Structure formats: structure tokens, C-alpha cells
Amino acid sequence: MPFAMRDRIVNLVRDRITYAFSEELGGGMTSASGLPPIRLRAEPLTSDDFAPFGQVLGPGIGASRLIRDNTVRLTNTPSCLTHTDAATRAEIDIYEVTGKASPVVCTRIERHPLSAQMFVPQMSVSSAHACWMVAVWPDGPEGPVRAFVARAGQGVVYKRGIWHQGIIALEIDMQFVSMMFRGDDTQDTEFHTLSRAVAFEIGDP
Incomplete structure (x- = not known):
């Protein structure tokens, strides 16, 4: 993809991301009330x-x-991967994420009650102009959502227990390194299916 086109996509994604509630995945971009x-x-x-x-x-x-x-410039970040005593294993995962075009529909979110979780994109020539989405539900899975646009050079650590959308690359395929602590049972990740899908739409608001 030409750099000029990449820059255009990045600016569009960074500045103009909206979300809309949809009653169902295949429905129109309206709420159950029929409002815009x-x-x-x-x-x-x-x-x-x-x-x-x-x-x-x-x-x-x-x-x-x-x-x-x-x-070399070294940046030291104080450890923020907090975890409970039940999470004893530090594990690293690699995510290969296909870029999604508008609208990006979210039907299920997740949280990790035992450990904070880190995501850092792997940089390359093809991903240097990429962006990705971070979305959190601070008041619980049926509460309001806050959405952020991250650059390819930015990583995040989700606090333990924060509900969030799974990793989303915008338009361009990306790879991420993730780290968190895990325990010996199945309580590392909790999922919640939203009562209404959330469609993140890229375009003019």
C-alpha cells in the first residue's frame, strides 16, 4: 500500500472513529428504538x-x-503487571491480527480477574503507519464504552479486572506481543456477550 494512502487511512482512523449500537449483528445501524x-x-x-x-x-x-x-535510548517502565497469588506463571503470547474495515462489530468482551494484561505491537515497515483500537467498559459490560485510537508505537497494559474489547487492528494487519500471569485453573479469562452489539464505525461522525 502506498505511504500516502496509509497516511490518509491513519488520519481518518485516528480522528474519526465513532461507535453505534445495533440491535443485532445483521441489523441496520440503529438502536432498538429506531433512533439514529x-x-x-x-x-x-x-x-x-x-x-x-x-x-x-x-x-x-x-x-x-x-x-x-x-x-540506544532505554525507557524503563515500572512493573505494572499486577496479579493475584493464584496467577503464578508469566506467559507471553503472539497475536497475528487481521486488519478490519468499518464497521467493526463487537459482540463479546473480556476481562482477566487474576492478572493485568499487556499488549505491544511489533513494528515493521508495513505496520509503521498502522493504528489499532482500545475499548474499555469501566462501569461493567453493559455500561458506557470508552474508545481510544493507539498508534503502532504505543502499547497498553489493561488493569486486572477491566472489561475490554479483544485486540483490533484497523485496516492494516498487525502483530502483537502480549504478556500476563496465569494460574492453573480456567479463571484466567472471563467473557461476556453484550445484550446489544457495538459497531465501531470508521468515517465522518
Whole structure:
């Protein structure tokens, strides 16, 4: 994909993401009442705005210093992968995520009661201009949603127990490294099927 087109997609995604409630996956973009979709402009992902839900990771976010004859800048981020005593194994997962076009429909969300969870995109020439979506339900799975647009150079850590959408790459395929602590039972992840699907729509609000 030409860089000019990538830049156009990135700007569109970053600045104009809305969401709408749909009564069912195959239904029109209206609520059960028949009213037009409720629209919300997504926020750029920043450390301050995301702080209630977790932590933003990235170069320069934390204590930074130059090493190896000033050829490397090292950013140290204090450990934020909190976990309960039941979660004893630190595990790393690799996600290969197909980019999705508008609208991106969400019907199920998840949370991890035993551990915080980290996602960091792997950078490459093809993904340098990519964006991805972070969506959280701070008041529970049937409460309001907050959506953020993350750049390819930004990672996040979801706090333990925060309901969130599974990983979504926007338009461009991406790879992510994930880390969390797991226990020996099946309580690492809880899923919830939303009573109404949420459709994240990319376009003019």
C-alpha cells in the first residue's frame, strides 16, 4: 500500500472513529428504538486519559536514558503487571491480527480477574503507519464504552479486572506481543456477550 494512502487511512482512523449500537449483528445501524446511531469520537490514546484503566507504554513514557555510547535510548517502565497469588506463571503470547474495515462489530468482551494484561505491537515497515483500537467498559459490560485510537508505537497494559474489547487492528494487519500471569485453573479469562452489539464505525461522525 502506498505511504500516502496509509497516511490518509491513519488520519481518518485516528480522528474519526465513532461507535453505534445495533440491535443485532445483521441489523441496520440503529438502536432498538429506531433512533439514529449514538456516535462518539474516539480519543487519542494518552497516558493521562487511559490511567483509570491501565497504562500506556511507549518510547519516552517512563524513565529514559542513553546507553551504548549514546546509540540506544532505554525507557524503563515500572512493573505494572499486577496479579493475584493464584496467577503464578508469566506467559507471553503472539497475536497475528487481521486488519478490519468499518464497521467493526463487537459482540463479546473480556476481562482477566487474576492478572493485568499487556499488549505491544511489533513494528515493521508495513505496520509503521498502522493504528489499532482500545475499548474499555469501566462501569461493567453493559455500561458506557470508552474508545481510544493507539498508534503502532504505543502499547497498553489493561488493569486486572477491566472489561475490554479483544485486540483490533484497523485496516492494516498487525502483530502483537502480549504478556500476563496465569494460574492453573480456567479463571484466567472471563467473557461476556453484550445484550446489544457495538459497531465501531470508521468515517465522518
